[in-house]
Amino acid sequence: MDPSPSMSSDARQADRLVAEVLAAGALERSAGEWLAARLDDPRVREPLLEAAHQARVAGKGRRVSVSRNIFIPLTNLCRDRCAYCTFARQPDDPAAHTYTLDEVGEAVSAALGRGCTEALFCLGDKPEIAYRAHREWLAEQGLRSTVELLLAACALAFEQGIFPHTNAGILRSEEMQALRASNASLGLMLESTSTRLREKGGAHYYCPDKDPAVRIRMHEEAGVLRIPFTSGLLLGIGESDADRIDTLLTIRSLADRYGHIQEVIVQPFHPKADTPMRGVEPLRTEQVAGWVALARLALGPEANVQAPPNLAPDALELLLRSGLNDWGGVSPLTLDFINPEAPWPELAELQRRSEASGDRLVERLPVYPEYLATEGFLAPAVREACLARVDASGYLPPRPTGPGCTDEEAA
Numbered sequence: 262m263d264p265s266p267s268m269s270s271d272a273r274q275a276d277r278l279v280a281e282v283l284a285a286g287a288l289e290r291s292a293g294e295w296l297a298a299r300l301d302d303p304r305v306r307e308p309l310l311e312a313a314h315q316a317r318v319a320g321k322g323r324r325v326s327v328s329r330n331i332f333i334p335l336t337n338l339c340r341d342r343c344a345y346c347t348f349a350r351q352p353d354d355p356a357a358h359t360y361t362l363d364e365v366g367e368a369v370s371a372a373l374g375r376g377c378t379e380a381l382f383c384l385g386d387k388p389e390i391a392y393r394a395h396r397e398w399l400a401e402q403g404l405r406s407t408v409e410l411l412l413a414a415c416a417l418a419f420e421q422g423i424f425p426h427t428n429a430g431i432l433r434s435e436e437m438q439a440l441r442a443s444n445a446s447l448g449l450m451l452e453s454t455s456t457r458l459r460e461k462g463g464a465h466y467y468c469p470d471k472d473p474a475v476r477i478r479m480h481e482e483a484g485v486l487r488i489p490f491t492s493g494l495l496l497g498i499g500e501s502d503a504d505r506i507d508t509l510l511t512i513r514s515l516a517d518r519y520g521h522i523q524e525v526i527v528q529p530f531h532p533k534a535d536t537p538m539r540g541v542e543p544l545r546t547e548q549v550a551g552w553v554a555l556a557r558l559a560l561g562p563e564a565n566v567q568a569p570p571n572l573a574p575d576a577l578e579l580l581l582r583s584g585l586n587d588w589g590g591v592s593p594l595t596l597d598f599i600n601p602e603a604p605w606p607e608l609a610e611l612q613r614r615s616e617a618s619g620d621r622l623v624e625r626l627p628v629y630p631e632y633l634a635t636e637g638f639l640a641p642a643v644r645e646a647c648l649a650r651v652d653a654s655g656y657l658p659p660r661p662t663g664p665g666c667t668d669e670e671a672a
């Protein structure tokens with residue numbers, strides 16, 4: 262069937278727009294919104310993906326990186342109640358758990374035994390404000406706050422020989438500064454700049470820490486401190502296309518101002534059965550690929566753009582030709598506790614499929630080479646320890662049989 266006149270003209274407009282974006286090196290708001298509104302049309306999506314792939318190869322080459330990690334959910338108590346979350350628990354839930362330092366030490370030992378180089382500390386936001394039981398538990402350990410526990414856990418992990426990366430929700434500037442002594446990087450998904458999500462019925466209604474202004478401020482404070490920082494978008498929680506473009510442009514502005522945004526995650530929301538958002542339709546994989554491409558074009562050829570492989574296991578090749586250059590953290594021993602229904606791919610599988618797409622899988626630490634190469638982004642002891650682990654490229658040297666070698670070979 263012949264394309265309709267409007268579809269043909271959309272295809273021509275898409276070709277023209279992506280050529281302009283490539284020439285200019287950056288996607289602007291109006292072009293982004295126009296392309297976003299037509300992601301379901303393959304005659305618009307395909308040239309977009311092609312342009313994003315071209316930009317990624319120009320800026321990052323054919324390497325695609327991954328971090329071999331352990332996910333340590335230091336506490337799954339949280340004062341917020343995001344309408345899509347199954348990670349957070351109430352203190353009386355049998356699945357509620359806060360790690361002791363002994364448990365952290367055991368987890369890190371197990372991770373080192375499996376060749377992991379990153380300890381991802383991911384935890385709920387300030388649970389001591391909401392829960393007396395947690396305050397009492399902390400006091401029994403001689404601690405006044407969850408951040409004090411986190412500081413001790415990160416210091417212990419770093420001493421044991423693994424590199425912490427922390428995502429603890431909203432942290433104050435002085436807390437980030439203290440964490441810098443043991444962390445290779447910190448993170449906070451911006452998620453969305455939409456303030457509508459905080460209105461009654463929105464995904465972030467009961468979530469003071471999801472106020473976009475609060476999250477942007479933490480990004481700024483991390484920038485002032487020059488902490489390598491991970492941000493990202495969460496797709497499909499009630500935001501509009503315009504909100505997503507605005508979120509990308511906000512992250513780009515933060516990166517331009519401070520130079521500290523080391524990676525941007527493009528993460529699709531996956532509905533969970535026992536949440537208020539269980540009936541919300543998630544984005545289709547082609548749409549996710551379109552947003553990876555828009556992120557690449559908005560953030561530029563040199564940015565590190567990541568999409569989690571466990572959330573699109575059948576479409577790794579599509580994502581690879583959409584402009585990403587990183588698969589994020591993949592664990593040989595722990596679940597993705599945010600999306601426990603989505604198992605990690607084997608590293609060997611990631612390697613095989615990346616290579617089949619013409620890319621080379623390399624392992625990185627939880628800090629990217631460009632932030633290791635420059636003094637001032639890491640605490641001296643952390644930088645020294647990182648530099649001792651990487652080769653001249655800033656990535657880990659290949660393991661005996663490459664990044665996909667078995668865990669036993671890696672250990």
Ligand code: SF4
Nearest residue numbers: 339341342343346349
């Ligand atoms: S802030 Fe994070 S842990 Fe807390 S409810 Fe929201 S998504 Fe869950």
